[in-house]
Amino acid sequence: MTQLHFIPHDLGAPPSMPPLLAARNLSRSFGSKHALAGISFELRPGDILALLGPNGAGKTTFLRLALGLLAPTGGDIELLGLSARRLAIQGGGQVGSLGDGMEPPPWATIALLESLQSAASAHFSRAAFRRFCNQHSFLRDQRFGTLSKGQKRSLLAALALAMQPDVILFDEPADGLDPSARRELYDDLRATVTERQSGAIVTTHILSDIERIADHIVILQHGSVIFQCPLEDAREQIRAIEWPTHAGPLPDGFFPLSRQNLEGFELIVARASNSEAFDQLPVRSRPMTLEALYLALTKHPVEARS
Amino acid sequence: MMKHPTRRIFQPALLFFLLRKFLIPTGFTATALALYTLLHRDLLTWHDFFPIFFAAAHAALLARSFGRFASSEFAFLYTRGFPRDTLFLHLYLASALSTLVALLPTAWLIWSGARSGWQCQANNPIFPAVAVREYAIPFYDLAWFAVAIPAAHYTWIRLAMSARDRLAGVWLVIAMIITLLMNAELFFQFEDWLGDVLLVGGVIMISVWILGGRCAHRDLELQS
Amino acid sequence: MEILLDHHSGEPIYRQIVEAIKYGVAANRLAPNTQLPSIRALAEELRINPRTVVKAYEELEHARVVIMRHGQGVFVVNQSSTPVSVRRLALADLARRLLAEGSRLGADPHEVLTIVGEEAARMNPGMRRLTQEPTLKRARA
Numbered sequence: 001m002t003q004l005h006f007i008p009h010d011l012g013a014p015p016s017m018p019p020l021l022a023a024r025n026l027s028r029s030f031g032s033k034h035a036l037a038g039i040s041f042e043l044r045p046g047d048i049l050a051l052l053g054p055n056g057a058g059k060t061t062f063l064r065l066a067l068g069l070l071a072p073t074g075g076d077i078e079l080l081g082l083s084a085r086r087l088a089i090q091g092g093g094q095v096g097s098l099g100d101g102m103e104p105p106p107w108a109t110i111a112l113l114e115s116l117q118s119a120a121s122a123h124f125s126r127a128a129f130r131r132f133c134n135q136h137s138f139l140r141d142q143r144f145g146t147l148s149k150g151q152k153r154s155l156l157a158a159l160a161l162a163m164q165p166d167v168i169l170f171d172e173p174a175d176g177l178d179p180s181a182r183r184e185l186y187d188d189l190r191a192t193v194t195e196r197q198s199g200a201i202v203t204t205h206i207l208s209d210i211e212r213i214a215d216h217i218v219i220l221q222h223g224s225v226i227f228q229c230p231l232e233d234a235r236e237q238i239r240a241i242e243w244p245t246h247a248g249p250l251p252d253g254f255f256p257l258s259r260q261n262l263e264g265f266e267l268i269v270a271r272a273s274n275s276e277a278f279d280q281l282p283v284r285s286r287p288m289t290l291e292a293l294y295l296a297l298t299k300h301p302v303e304a305r306s
Numbered sequence: 307m308m309k310h311p312t313r314r315i316f317q318p319a320l321l322f323f324l325l326r327k328f329l330i331p332t333g334f335t336a337t338a339l340a341l342y343t344l345l346h347r348d349l350l351t352w353h354d355f356f357p358i359f360f361a362a363a364h365a366a367l368l369a370r371s372f373g374r375f376a377s378s379e380f381a382f383l384y385t386r387g388f389p390r391d392t393l394f395l396h397l398y399l400a401s402a403l404s405t406l407v408a409l410l411p412t413a414w415l416i417w418s419g420a421r422s423g424w425q426c427q428a429n430n431p432i433f434p435a436v437a438v439r440e441y442a443i444p445f446y447d448l449a450w451f452a453v454a455i456p457a458a459h460y461t462w463i464r465l466a467m468s469a470r471d472r473l474a475g476v477w478l479v480i481a482m483i484i485t486l487l488m489n490a491e492l493f494f495q496f497e498d499w500l501g502d503v504l505l506v507g508g509v510i511m512i513s514v515w516i517l518g519g520r521c522a523h524r525d526l527e528l529q530s
Numbered sequence: 531m532e533i534l535l536d537h538h539s540g541e542p543i544y545r546q547i548v549e550a551i552k553y554g555v556a557a558n559r560l561a562p563n564t565q566l567p568s569i570r571a572l573a574e575e576l577r578i579n580p581r582t583v584v585k586a587y588e589e590l591e592h593a594r595v596v597i598m599r600h601g602q603g604v605f606v607v608n609q610s611s612t613p614v615s616v617r618r619l620a621l622a623d624l625a626r627r628l629l630a631e632g633s634r635l636g637a638d639p640h641e642v643l644t645i646v647g648e649e650a651a652r653m654n655p656g657m658r659r660l661t662q663e664p665t666l667k668r669a670r671a
Contacts, residue, residue: 030529046579067385069528071468089524093387102381105327112326115319120387122313163387190577211537215579232582235542275542279630287540 018081019044020167020199021066027074028061035061037223038075041216043167045197048190050210050231052203052294053220059203060099062220063171066201067097079167093121096160099171103152106145110138113159121163129162149176157185161192168193168200174209182206186213207291217290219297227257227297231290238293239278239285241268253277258296269296317392323383324372324400331367332404335360339447340411344424349436350416352446361450364408365458368401373462375528390524397459398516405451413444453508456515463519466526531559535576543578547586548593549620555595555606556617566596566604593619 021043028036036058043049051059064070065077068088077084080094087095104113110133118124133140138147138155147155157173168189174182186209193200204210210217210231217234219227229238238257243250243266250256250270254277258269269288272278278285288296342356374380384393415421421440425433533550535543554560566572569587573580587604590596595616598604632642 046581048579064528069381069384071525071527085525088384089390091387091389091392095385095387097385101378102385103378104382105379107326108323112319112323116323117386119317119319187577190579191574194573194580208538212577215581232542232544232585235540236545239540279627282634284631284634289538289540 017045021077021079021201023062023066023075023077025075026062026065026072026077028058028065028070029073034223036065039220039223039225040075041218041225041228043199043201043216045199046194047215048193048200048202048213049216049218050202050204050214051218051220052207052210054298057220058223059220060101060171061223063097063099063169063201063203066167066169067095091120093117093124093163094166095169096163096165096167097169097171098153098156098160098173099169100175103156104144106143108144109141110144110155111140113144113155114140117159117163121165123164125162125164128164129158132158132162150178150181153177154181154185157188161188164192164196164198166196166198168198170200170202172204173202174204174206182209183212189213207289207294211290219294221298226301234290234293235287236275237273238269238271238288239275240288240292240296241270241278241281241285242266242283243268244283251281254281256302258300259302260296260300267296269293315392315395317388317396320388320392320396321399321403324396325403327371328368328400328404331364331371332408334367335364335408336411339408340415343412343415343443344421347425347428347430349432350440350443352443352449357443357447358450361447361454362458364405364451365401365454368404368455369458369462372397373459373466375462375466375526381528384528391520394520394523398455401455401459405448405455409444409447409451412447416440416443449505449508453512456512456519460515460519460522463522463526466528467522468527468529533572533576535578544582544585544589547572547576547583548589551586551590552593552595552616552620556613556620558613560606562606562608564606566606568603595619 019042023042024040025038026036026040027034027038039058039062041049051062053059061070065072066079066084068084068086071085079087082090108116114126114129117129118126132138133155136151136154138151144152144155153173153175154177157170160168160170170189173189174185177185189200189202190213192198202210202213214231216230217228218225241250241254245261245265250268254270254272256268256270258267260267270285275287339357339360342360343350346354346356372380416437419434419437422434422437531550531554533547535546537543551560551566560566566587567575569580569583573583576583587596587598591598593616594607596604597607628646629639629642632639
């Protein structure tokens with residue numbers, strides 16, 4: 001299993017404030033299968049963190065650990081200063097979530113879901129939820145099972161956001177939503193997170209959505225974090241360089257993250273201290289889309305040299 | 307000063323939600339028990355097979371309805387923010403109410419004399435004379451439910467523990483249930499003293515299942 | 531003034547904001563002393579993290595394009611020569627990149643300058659007229 005350079009990231013929020021969520025060397029195995037093998041990262045107030053990775057990378061397992069639905073087999077995960085398990089046992093509605101495998105029964109009416117959630121969460125805003133229902137023409141006696149896939153997702157997202165939680169965990173929240181509905185969902189998420197200085201962890205395969213919404217990127221593969229970085233830093237510091245083959249190593253100050261041999265040159269994804277540094281190179285370099293970066297890091301990573 | 311709604315122990319919305327979940331099992335059991343009570347020709351006793359069977363079946367249905375911990379609905383309920391103990395309490399409240407509703411027709415049939423009347427109509431010679439001796443039957447039925455339900459819930463809760471903790475307790479429960487379901491008539495020949503033993507033993511087991519269940523319930527895991 | 535962000539270009543968002551504001555000032559669309567949106571307001575409008583706006587405003591203040599006055603807000607700097615100086619900064623940036631690219635292609639600065647001259651001569655007469663327009667209408671920020 002390759003491991004890339006673990007580059008610590010500047011989190012930006014005052015270090016004195018405790019993180020909303022902290023995974024420390026978190027591991028979870030199912031028998032001999034290691035779903036998560038020692039992952040560590042933090043979620044700070046006001047931030048949206050995107051958790052990326054191929055299917056089976058451990059994202060769903062992570063979410064379940066964060067929700068207290070599973071216990072870690074190694075390391076720990078804390079939310080709001082408590083272990084995730086303890087927080088789940090205690091209850092209170094500080095964690096809003098949405099994901100595959102977490103859906104209400106089809107016979108449940110929207111009114112019942114509202115009452116249920118209201119009963120569980122200390123800060124549930126019925127007004128906000130009803131406003132959402134009106135905007136989307138949901139009727140209170142409509143049953144959950146009659147909704148389309150996209151409607152279900154956006155309803156559950158609205159339900160979670162109306163809880164006014166401190167931590168939001170969204171697993172593929174935009175699944176089945178058309179682009180304008182996706183935009184609206186993420187706009188709501190950003191507005192909520194900024195206003196309440198809460199934090200959100202989002203997983204999705206649609207990387208263009210991540211480019212709009214994420215402050216931090218964490219890439220999981222085979223249960224480990226292979227890359228994590230604030231997105232703005234990645235844009236500033238990482239570029240793709242067309243480095244001629246046999247031109248020797250990159251100059252000082254450039255750290256290769258990915259190398260790919262192409263016709264006559266190597267496509268190297270490298271990190272430097274800032275974008276001006278790339279101007280000094282004798283060859284062209286280009287900024288990358290998140291998709292290109294993700295593919296480079298997952299398919300052609302550089303082996304760590306220690 | 308009014309307690310904040312979510313710090314309240316009792317949550318009507320949650321109870322309603324669970325009762326709605328239990329609607330179908332409740333209906334089935336109510337119907338089955340009522341038919342049995344109406345039509346059974348022999349004197350009803352506390353150790354008849356079918357009431358015990360229905361109690362066990364009802365408990366199993368409730369446990370299956372609620373306790374499929376790998377299901378989407380279970381994960382949804384458990385991620386709303388309810389304290390674990392609140393969910394546990396309401397599970398039992400809903401189970402208790404479901405049981406009372408399921409027994410209502412039976413109790414009515416016996417106490418109103420409807421059963422007696424029906425049996426007389428069907429030329430059953432022992433009626434209406436023995437009717438009085440059956441008045442306590444609904445309570446015996448209730449007692450069997452009171453044993454079966456905690457056993458069933460304890461079972462699914464223990465199964466939801468991580469693999470290494472699963473073994474203890476579950477097999478005990480299963481063994482007891484199998485024993486009970488075996489021919490009750492044959493087993494319960496010596497009514498009086500065995501009845502007392504079962505009563506005391508039953509109370510102990512119920513307490514273990516409820517208290518142990520509550521403890522284990524805090525630690526359950528959703529493993530798919 | 532509208533700031534249009536491209537989240538997919540790989541260009542840091544804070545830099546896009548900085549460039550947009552610098553450009554606005556240089557092109558005289560943002561007059562000196564114009565108040566810019568508050569950090570919160572701009573973040574809300576652009577739907578981004580306020581910290582990104584903070585970074586942009588800090589860089590603009592560092593470049594002496596704006597000034598943050600406590601309790602009052604963020605203002606375009608009040609210097610009569612601002613448009614020119616900011617324009618110089620923006621053009622210097624572009625020139626640096628052009629020269630670097632030219633060097634990668636094997637050209638020396640002299641060749642680059644010659645080509646710039648040729649292009650300037652060939653430039654659209656209509657465009658020249660537009661830039662010679664004495665004052666553009668001052669739009670609200």
